[in-house]
Amino acid sequence: MNNDKYERGVEKFKEIKGEKAEEAIERLKDLNPDLARYVMEFPFGDVYSRPGLDLRSREIATVAALITLGNAALQLKVHIRSALNVGVSRQEITEIIIQMAVYAGFPAALNAIRAAKEVFSEIDEKEESEKLEYLKREKVIPRLIR
Secondary structure, eight states: OOHHHHHHHHHHHHHHHGGGHHHHHHHHHHHOHHHHHHHIIIIIIIITTSTTSOHHHHHHHHHHHHHHHSSOHHHHHHHHHHHHHTTOOHHHHHHHHHHHHHHHOHHHHHHHHHHHHHHHHHHHHHHHHHHHHHHHHTTOOOOOOO
């Protein structure tokens, strides 16, 4: 195993995935350790680590490519989350999906918008849950503002 390439890939993966990176790496290893190593080495250690495009641009391209495939909903959701993590807005993701309708067709765009809505809802639910937990933990009492 090329340890430098693997470690570079893990670091780039963490930069893209944020706090969920370790958990995702473990899930990949559980699926298959060799495949997990290849994923860290080639896409993230080689391609994502190249100069020339920033992570935001790379995630925009990846989301567009996964939309056009039309059969990679799980990976599309993962990369929508990653795109959000590296600074792509929800509105931009929606625009990417609409743009891909021209090239991939409406069925692919409809599937992609459904995936995006699911990701957005999951994020919103998690943020709301965390906000409620904070209010409970800090014993914050909402007050009416006059």
